[in-house]
Amino acid sequence: xxxxxxxxxxxxxxxxxxxxxxxxxxxTIYEGEVFGFLxxxxxxxxxxxxxxxxxxxxxxxxxxxxxxxPTREPLKVKRVVGYLPENVGFYDDxxxxxxxxxxxxxxGIPDDVSLPLIDELLKVxxxxxxxxxxxxxFSRGMRQRLGIAEVLIKxxxxxxxxxxxxxxxxxxxAKMLDLICSLxxxxxxxxxxxxxxxxxxxxISDRVGIMIKGNLVAVGHIDELAKAKFGLDxxxxxxxxxxxxxxxxxxx
Amino acid sequence: MKGLFVICRKELSDHFxxxxxxxxxxxxxxxxxxxxxxxxxxxxxxxxxxxxxxxVFLLLFTSPGKFFSLIQFIAFFGPxxxxxxxxxxxxxxxxxxxxxxxVSQPIYRDAIINxxxxxxxxxxxxxxxxxxxxxxxxxxxxxxxxPGPEEIGRLVIYLVLSIFxxxxxxxxxxxxxxxxxxxxxxxxxxxxxxxFLSFFVAIGAGIASDMLxxxxxxxxxxxxxxxIRHERVRSVFSLLSPMTLYxxxxxxxxxxxxxxxxxxxxxxxxxxLSLSRFQSPLPLLQSVYLVFPHIxxxxxxxxxxxxxxxxxxxRQEIRST
Numbered sequence: 277x278x279x280x281x282x283x284x285x286x287x288x289x290x291x292x293x294x295x296x297x298x299x300x301x302x303x304t305i306y307e308g309e310v311f312g313f314l315x316x317x318x319x320x321x322x323x324x325x326x327x328x329x330x331x332x333x334x335x336x337x338x339x340x341x342x343x344x345x346p347t348r349e350p351l352k353v354k355r356v357v358g359y360l361p362e363n364v365g366f367y368d369d370x371x372x373x374x375x376x377x378x379x380x381x382x383x384g385i386p387d388d389v390s391l392p393l394i395d396e397l398l399k400v401x402x403x404x405x406x407x408x409x410x411x412x413x414f415s416r417g418m419r420q421r422l423g424i425a426e427v428l429i430k431x432x433x434x435x436x437x438x439x440x441x442x443x444x445x446x447x448x449x450a451k452m453l454d455l456i457c458s459l460x461x462x463x464x465x466x467x468x469x470x471x472x473x474x475x476x477x478x479x480i481s482d483r484v485g486i487m488i489k490g491n492l493v494a495v496g497h498i499d500e501l502a503k504a505k506f507g508l509d510x511x512x513x514x515x516x517x518x519x520x521x522x523x524x525x526x527x528x
Numbered sequence: 529m530k531g532l533f534v535i536c537r538k539e540l541s542d543h544f545x546x547x548x549x550x551x552x553x554x555x556x557x558x559x560x561x562x563x564x565x566x567x568x569x570x571x572x573x574x575x576x577x578x579x580x581x582x583x584v585f586l587l588l589f590t591s592p593g594k595f596f597s598l599i600q601f602i603a604f605f606g607p608x609x610x611x612x613x614x615x616x617x618x619x620x621x622x623x624x625x626x627x628x629x630x631v632s633q634p635i636y637r638d639a640i641i642n643x644x645x646x647x648x649x650x651x652x653x654x655x656x657x658x659x660x661x662x663x664x665x666x667x668x669x670x671x672x673x674x675p676g677p678e679e680i681g682r683l684v685i686y687l688v689l690s691i692f693x694x695x696x697x698x699x700x701x702x703x704x705x706x707x708x709x710x711x712x713x714x715x716x717x718x719x720x721x722x723x724f725l726s727f728f729v730a731i732g733a734g735i736a737s738d739m740l741x742x743x744x745x746x747x748x749x750x751x752x753x754x755x756i757r758h759e760r761v762r763s764v765f766s767l768l769s770p771m772t773l774y775x776x777x778x779x780x781x782x783x784x785x786x787x788x789x790x791x792x793x794x795x796x797x798x799x800x801l802s803l804s805r806f807q808s809p810l811p812l813l814q815s816v817y818l819v820f821p822h823i824x825x826x827x828x829x830x831x832x833x834x835x836x837x838x839x840x841x842x843r844q845e846i847r848s849t
C-alpha cells in the first residue's frame with residue numbers, strides 16, 4: 277500500500293483527573309480508507325475523535341490531520357474534517373433545509389452555491405421529500421442520515437462518525453452502511469468510524485483498530501488480526517471472535 | 529467574523545419567531561401604551577394653568593401618572609426581558625446536542641457566545657427603541673408638544689442606558705445558562721438574582737444603615753448630621769442594586785430639574801432661597817456629570833458579566849454527552 281497517510285497520532289495522551297482516557301496512542305490512517313474503531317464504552321474512542329478535531333486538548337503527544345495540527349490550527353482541521361457526533365442534535369423547530377443551511381453558512385459557503393448542493397445531498401441520503409419538514413418529527417434513521425448530509429456539505433476529505441448506526445433498525449443500519457461505503461468509494465473520503473456492531477464493521481472496513489481502557493491493543497486488517505491471535509491464515513474467524521479475545525485479555 | 533454573523537442571524541430569527549418573545553413583547557407594549565396614555569391625559573390637565581411650561585416632553589417618561597412612570601416600569605421589568613432572552617442560551621444547545629455540532633464547524637469558539645449576546649442586545653435595542661418611539665408618538669398627538677434637541681439628546685442617553693441595563697441581565701442569565709446544565713435551574717437562578725438585587729438589596733440597605741449609623745429619636749431636629757450619615761450609608765448600600773443604579777441615573781438624565789441624586793440635603797436658609805428662586809433646569813451636560821458614576825458603573829457591571837460568561841464558556845470542556 278503506497279497510499280498517503282492522512283491522519284497520524286504520535287503518543288497522543290489524554291488524562292481526565294486520575295483516569296487516563298487515551299494512553300500513548302500511535303495510529304496512522306491512510307487516505308481513502310475506511311477505518312473501524314472498536315472498543316467497549318468508555319474506552320476513549322470519542323476522546324480520540326475530539327482530540328483529532330481540536331475540540332479537546334491532548335495532555336501529551338501530537339497529531340496531524342490532513343497536514344494540520346488540530347491543537348494549533350483547529351479551524352483548518354475543521355474546514356476539511358466532517359464530524360458526526362453520537363446522537364447528533366438538530367434544531368427541532370427548523371426544517372431539514374434550514375438546519376443544513378445553517379451548517380453550510382457556518383462553513384462560509386454562500387447560499388447560491390450551497391442550495392443546489394443541499395438538494396443533491398438530500399437526494400443522496402433519501403431525504404429530498406422531507407426537505408421542508410421540521411426535524412422535530414424525524415425518525416432516528418432520518419436524523420442520522422440528515423446528520424451525514426450536514427457533514428458532507430463542507431465537502432470534507434475526512435469524516436469522523438461516532439456510532440453512526442447506534443439505535444437504528446436493521447433497514448436503517450444497512451442504508452447507513454451502504455452510504456458510508458459509497459462515500460469512500462465514489463468520493464474518496466477517508467472514513468474513521470466507531471461502532472459496536474462488529475459484523476457490520478467487518479463488512480465495510482478496510483482496517484480496524486481495537487481500543488480497550490485507553491490503549492490501542494490491535495490495528496490492522498481483520499485477517500491479520502486473526503492470524504496474530506489464532507495463528508491461522510484462514511479468514512474464517514469473525515471480527516466478533518477476535519474482538520472478544522482482545523477484550524478478555526484487556527480486562528484481565 | 530463570519531461565524532459570528534451567522535450565529536447572530538440565526539439567534540435573531542429564533543427570537544423573533546419564538547412564542548415567549550411575542551408574549552413578552554405584547555405585554556410590555558400594552559403596559560407602556562397604557563402608562564403613556566394615562567400620563568399624557570394627566571399631563572394635559574396639569575399643564576392647563578401653566579404659563580410657560582419647560583421640557584414638557586420628558587414628563588411623558590418621568591411623570592408617574594396614576595400608577596407608575598415608564599422609567600420605573602423599565603427598571604422593574606427590564607431585567608425580565610434580559611433573563612427571558614438569555615437563560616437557555618447555551619444549555620439548550622447542550623441538551624439538544626447541537627452545541628458539539630456547532631463547535632466542530634470551522635468557526636472560532638467565541639463566535640458562538642458573541643453571536644448570542646449580540647443577537648440579544650439587538651433584540652433589546654429594538655424593544656426599548658420601539659417603546660420609546662411609541663410613547664413619543666403618542667405624546668405628540670396627545671399633548672402636541674414637539675421635543676427640542678436637548679430633550680432628544682436626553683432621550684438618546686436614556687435609550688443607551690436602558691440597553692446597557694437590560695443587557696446586564698442578559699449577560700447574567702447567559703452566564704447561568706453556561707454554568708448550569710439544567711434550563712430550569714438557570715432560569716430560577718436568574719430570577720432569584722433579579723429579586724434579590726432589585727428588592728432585597730433596598731431592604732438590606734435600610735437595615736444596614738440602621739445598624740451602622742442609627743438615628744436617635746427626635747434627632748432630625750437637633751442633629752441633622754446624624755440623619756445625613758444614616759441616609760448616606762443607606763444610599764451606598766442600595767447602589768449595590770443595578771435597579772437603583774439605573775433608576776437614579778435615568779431619572780436624573782430625564783428630569784433636568786433634579787440637581788442631585790441625594791434624597792436628603794443639608795441646606796442653609798440662603799441656599800434654600802436661591803434654590804427656590806432660580807428653579808431653572810440643568811443643561812444636559814451637567815445632568816450627565818451628576819450621574820456619571822452611575823453611568824460608568826452600569827456599563828462596567830454589564831461588561832464584567834459578559835466577560836465572565838465569555839471566559840467560563842471558553843474554558844469549558846465540550847463533550848458530546
